[in-house]
Amino acid sequence: MTDAVLTHSDSRMGALPGWRVAALVAGVVAVALAISWIVPGGWDYPTQAIIPFAEWISAFMQWLKATFTWLTRGLADLVNIPLQLAIGFLAKGYRIYLTEGFITLPRFSWVGVCAVAAFVGYRFGGLKLALLSGLSFLAIALFRQWDSAMLTLALILVCVPICVATGLLVGIWGYLNPKANRVLIMPALDLLQTIPTFAYLIPMLLLFGNSPVSALLATGLFATPPMVRATVLGLSKVPQDIKDFADMAGCTRRQKLWRVLVPSAKPSLMLGVNQVIMLALNMVIISSMIGAGGLGYDVLLALRALKVGQAMEAGLAIVVLAIVLDRVSQAAAQQRPEQDAMQKPWFQRHASLIAILAVLLVTTLASLGLPAFGKVPNEITFTTAPAWKAAVDWVTVNYFDVIEAVRITFLLYVLNPLRAFFEGLPWLGVVLLLAFAAWRLGGIWLAVIVALLTAFCATTGLWVQTMATLYLCGVAALIAAAIGIPIGVWASRSDRVEKVVTPFIDTLQTIPSFCFIIPVVMLFRVGDVTALIATVAFAVVPAIRYTNHGIRQVPHELIEAGTAAGCTKRQLFWRVQLPVAMPEIMLGLNQTILLSLSMIVICAMIGTRDLGQEVFKALSKADSGKGLVAGLAIAFIGIIADRLITAWVDRLKAKRGLA
């Protein structure tokens, strides 16, 4: 393998020398442009030829709504039961209706919840996690975010078990039935994970109204896919020996599944649970637009009213909540059963649970007599909002000119021309070019799929918006890569740098996308520049992570072989490490693009003019047809990018004998 890699690194573009590749590309581009010019309607898609997908979908949704009211009602009522319980106990107090009037059970005391948070942290991760978790909850209480945070938490607590159970069952089905997995489940997951979050909201809004139930279901759709993937992967990864053992022990199929396979796959499954939690939090925030309420709603309201301080505070509360949930669920995933646990009587085995319930009960009872336990007393809370506002004001007063100059220059000389260029591209030419690239990279089927998906964006009359999205997403991904890859390279070459970078990107990755917008908006106000900066900050993580990882895992023998062959350090990097790490770096780039796309769409809230804006507008009008079509167009951009890059990576790997 050593030799293969060293020789192949010189022929990166296959057998063709550089200038012939360039000529080929130029030729193909020219031909594509020429065809678009010649074919009538090949440049700008003719309005009269627009296929009314949007109207069809709207009609279908109306029919669905009318026909299945009983089903949606039933589902809503069903989901509402645990939801009201959770909201009641954590946030608002639970009402029990009697024959006449009702009694309200008090919500859990904030003191008790903080104590429980600390205790759970301690149970899974020792003193350090106890402090992190307990103090974070305390901070949320003291910064006056308690009510909203508990509402958000309630939604997550109800949503996560539902997602996990659903994901587990679907994943098991996929594992047991590889064909269904390949043709149905995996493509559906791809689609679910690339459709922008807003687009989920619309059909939910239509079917279930503006309510926490809609928010919950949208969140479920968005957060379940990683659980399915983790389940399929985890079950497949159970060693063959263990599967054979189950058969030889005479397990029935059910026993084999539930008593052998699922428990053996637990580490993978728990990783899935962690991802579900993080995605659920992310989505619950976004779902605040359709009635979820909670912290996301606070941010949204504050941003709309340009109340910088409030937005920042609520945003920080989200971040804190996210970090706690992430760390605690990761620690829980690494929990192993205690030795001798089964020997103890039940009340010792469930000691933690009993303690938690006792703490909640005692503090909540106490809150009946002591109001300070029920509601965080105003005297001990404080707000940082004025400080944030003052800081922003100060920056604005002192640096307004500089910031404005940077913003305007960037907008006028870089972004606007690029946007004009992209929006001016002929749809037919782009379809042809992408199909050609797909054909070269992955064969005829990929070409057909790519052509169809691209054509969808044009035939629905959304070509200009599609190109605007592509431009924003492309620029953001490019900048993120240009920042992230060098940092990744740097981290890979120095353990010290890696040590600094890792916790930083871990935290960045934990923060819900929504929160990136807040600080940027304060300084740069709304518009493309803000969207770009927020997107880059959000999407830079995988570029760093994959690059670092890819270079670090270059086999040691290769480097030694290179050194023995007399490579300088520089040559070693450019001709051995980088080429070998290339597939991994490309995968990072792929992730960066997908993250950029999802973020760009959210930036519709701050006034970008692209597909995201279409979805956003549709959301405010509850127009499911328009919203879904624009959402699909966005998903298709993601899918095309993903497929092309994956095909390219596969080819790179095959060529290097690494596949």
Place this chain on the structure above:
Amino acid sequence: MTDVKRPVKLSCRNLWKVFGAGAEEFMRRSNGAASAQALSEARLIGAVRQASIDVHEGEIFIVMGLSGSGKSTLLRCLSRLIEPTYGDVNFDGRDFLKASDTELIEIRRRKMGMVFQHFALLPHLTVLENVGFPLSVQGVPKTELKKRAQAVIDLVGLKGREHHYPRELSGGQQQRVGIARSLAVEPEIWFLDEPFSALDPLIRREMQSELMRLQNVLKKTIVFITHDFDEAIKLADRIAIMKDGEIIQIGAPEELVLNPATDYVAEFTRDVNRAKVMSAQSLMRASAAGGQHAGKVDAKAKVETFAAAIVGANLPFAVTDGNGRLLGEVTPQAVIDLLAGRHVKQAQP
């Protein structure tokens, strides 16, 4: 053990496992006889080809071959973890391949035990729960389960570790758990697929002795797989040698050493310590009438056990059968030749 014919417990006839698209169809067309070349032309992999073995009750039957020679595949066919492509398998005199799913579950629950190379312990269960697992899937009541699991745990010498988790045990201990677990249901036939290959040499030797100790008590029918010829010689009543999916010779260790069927087998046996393998019987010659004997050995005694004595005495020993009847004699010279590695020809009694 091999001289008394015991009933056959498990056998297969012309058994094939062929991997690849259309393997079944291909084997049906070739009527259970396909050359290696025909297989490779059809782009099929013949993992096991025309294997026929008989495993007798109470014997240790060893399948020996290099990695990739098809040992595991053969074992998986015999236990029906995978379905053979062609051929017959008989278990307890019944067509095992015809057993329905429920019958199969029942047979595996009560009559079969298996030990795996990488232990295959369930990570989320303690030693006691792991060992009790096969009982618990049968629905054995809790108290009885605990009693029976504890008994086998004691048997393999793991008393005191019942409540440990697998990850807290060393490799050797983990395999003891694997062994205990496979014995918990008191199986009639015991499959072991390279059970000691993942262990360090010292531990491996210890486990081999442990296995012999257990077998002296339990007298199971054993199919044992290994790629280690020394291990095979040490444990086997009979050995089947596999190469490229085919069984090229079956015989007692002594037979393999004395009469290797092919150069391939000879290659394996060349460095074997013969004194450990050969018995008095195989060095025996007809006793000269009125000849002097310095001592008496059993026909089945390994040369190793009396070599020092006979060379010291410098006189032939009488060879007797189980009932003390004189069969012939062994000369010191024959033993010295054997120890020196000079060619030994089987003497006719």
